[in-house]
Amino acid sequence: MHKNTENINTLIELNEELENYFQNTIIPQLFVDADLILRKFTPPAMRQFKLKKEHIGTPLIDVKENFRFPTIIDNINLVITTGEILEKEIQTTDLRWYQMNILPYVLRKENKTNGVIITFVDITSRIKDLKEQEKLIAEHELLLDTIAHDIKNPLTALGIGIGMLKKFQEKGMEKFPSLLEKVEGNLTKMKMIINDLVQSRWHEHRYQAEEEMLDLQNIIEDVKLTLAPQINESNAKIKQHIGLSEITFARRKLRSIVYNLVNNAIKYKAPDRRPEIHIETYSEDEFMVISIADNGIGIDPENLSSIFEKFRRVTTSIEGNGVGLYLVKQILENSGGKITVDSTPGKGSTFKAFLKLDGSIRSQEKDSAITSF
Structure with missing residues (x-):
C-alpha cells in the first residue's frame, strides 16, 4: 500500500510538472495521444488556433479545421506508426507560416509511441525576408544588365565618332564641329546613365556579392x-x-x-x-x-x-x-x-x-x- 501511494504521488508530481511546462511555454504546442485525442496545449496554441479549455479531451478531428492543414491527422498517424520525427512548413488560418515539428511521445518502459507532441515555430517573417531578398536579387541583376546594355550603345557611337574624326583629319576639318557635338552628346548620355545608377538605385544594392x-x-x-x-x-x-x-x-x-x-x-x-x-x-x-x-x-x-x-x-x-x-x-x-x-x-x-x-x-x-x- 505504501509503495502504491508513492507511485501515485510520483505520477501526480510528473503530471504537475508537465502541466506547468505546457502553461509556461511561449510557443504553440499540442499534445495528442495515440487515439488522436487532444490532451494538452499551450496558451499560445489557444490563441493561435482558437482553442478553448473544453477542447481538451475531444478528438482532434473535431478541431482540425482550426489548423488549416488538411493532412495533419495523416501526419500524426505516420509519426505514431513509424516513431520518427516529422518536420513540415504549414500555413495556419491567419495565413501565417510555421515550421511544424511532430515528435513521438514514447513510453520508455513499454517502448511504445503513446502519442505526439506538436510544436509550431513562427517563420512568417523569415519567409517574407527571403522573398524580399529574392526580389532584390532579381532587381539587382536586371539593373546591372540594363545599365551595361544602355552604356554599350553610347560607347559604340562614341567609338564610331572618334574613328570618323581621325579620317577627317586627313580630308579636312569642315565637319569637325558637328562630329564633336555628337561625341559630347554621347558622353553626356553616359554621364546621365551613371548618375542615375549612383543617385537613384545604388543605395538599394550596396551589399556585395562576396x-x-x-x-x-x-x-x-x-x-x-x-x-x-x-x-x-x-x-x-x-x-x-x-x-x-x-x-x-x-x-x-x-x-x-x-x-x-x-x-x-x-x-x-x-x-x-x-x-x-x-x-x-x-x-x-x-x-x-x-x-x-x-x-x-x-x-x-x-x-x-x-x-x-x-x-x-x-x-x-x-x-x-x-x-x-x-x-x-x-x-x-x-x-x-x-x-x-x-x-x-x-x-x-x-x-x-x-x-x-x-x-x-x-x-x-x-x-x-x-x-x-
Missing part, C-alpha cells in the same frame, strides 16, 4: 522556405540526393540559381500529376553539378535554344516575366560555369547548373543524403 564557403543543403532549405506557399499549394514533392554540398560561391547568387530552377519546376508542373522534383549534386571534372529534374510539362525542342533569353517564356498562360533562366545563365557564365537542359515534352525537364570548383573542394564529395519535402 564569395564564401557555403553548404548547398542550407541554401536549399532557404529556397524551400521562400517557396513554401507554392510547394504547399501544388503539393510538390522534393527529393534531395546531395553528393557534394560545399562550394565557395556568392550566397545570393547561389540562392538565385537554386530558387529560379526549383520555382520553374513547380510553376511548369503538369496539370494531371503531382509535381515531383529531384535535386542532385555531384562533381564532374572541375565543376559542382546541381541537377534539378522535374516531371512537368517539358519544353518543345524548338524552344530549347531560346529559353535562356531575357523576357523569353515557354508559355504565356503561366505567370512570370521571363528573366529567371536568363539570370541563372548570366550568373553561371560570369563565374566560369554553364547551364544545360534536357527536356521531353509531356514528361519533364532536367536542368544542370555547372559551378566552378576550387581544388580544395573537388575531392570532398561526401556521402549522399536523401531527404524529401
Whole structure:
C-alpha cells in the first residue's frame, strides 16, 4: 500500500510538472495521444488556433479545421506508426507560416509511441525576408544588365565618332564641329546613365556579392522556405540526393540559381500529376553539378535554344516575366560555369547548373543524403 501511494504521488508530481511546462511555454504546442485525442496545449496554441479549455479531451478531428492543414491527422498517424520525427512548413488560418515539428511521445518502459507532441515555430517573417531578398536579387541583376546594355550603345557611337574624326583629319576639318557635338552628346548620355545608377538605385544594392564557403543543403532549405506557399499549394514533392554540398560561391547568387530552377519546376508542373522534383549534386571534372529534374510539362525542342533569353517564356498562360533562366545563365557564365537542359515534352525537364570548383573542394564529395519535402 505504501509503495502504491508513492507511485501515485510520483505520477501526480510528473503530471504537475508537465502541466506547468505546457502553461509556461511561449510557443504553440499540442499534445495528442495515440487515439488522436487532444490532451494538452499551450496558451499560445489557444490563441493561435482558437482553442478553448473544453477542447481538451475531444478528438482532434473535431478541431482540425482550426489548423488549416488538411493532412495533419495523416501526419500524426505516420509519426505514431513509424516513431520518427516529422518536420513540415504549414500555413495556419491567419495565413501565417510555421515550421511544424511532430515528435513521438514514447513510453520508455513499454517502448511504445503513446502519442505526439506538436510544436509550431513562427517563420512568417523569415519567409517574407527571403522573398524580399529574392526580389532584390532579381532587381539587382536586371539593373546591372540594363545599365551595361544602355552604356554599350553610347560607347559604340562614341567609338564610331572618334574613328570618323581621325579620317577627317586627313580630308579636312569642315565637319569637325558637328562630329564633336555628337561625341559630347554621347558622353553626356553616359554621364546621365551613371548618375542615375549612383543617385537613384545604388543605395538599394550596396551589399556585395562576396564569395564564401557555403553548404548547398542550407541554401536549399532557404529556397524551400521562400517557396513554401507554392510547394504547399501544388503539393510538390522534393527529393534531395546531395553528393557534394560545399562550394565557395556568392550566397545570393547561389540562392538565385537554386530558387529560379526549383520555382520553374513547380510553376511548369503538369496539370494531371503531382509535381515531383529531384535535386542532385555531384562533381564532374572541375565543376559542382546541381541537377534539378522535374516531371512537368517539358519544353518543345524548338524552344530549347531560346529559353535562356531575357523576357523569353515557354508559355504565356503561366505567370512570370521571363528573366529567371536568363539570370541563372548570366550568373553561371560570369563565374566560369554553364547551364544545360534536357527536356521531353509531356514528361519533364532536367536542368544542370555547372559551378566552378576550387581544388580544395573537388575531392570532398561526401556521402549522399536523401531527404524529401
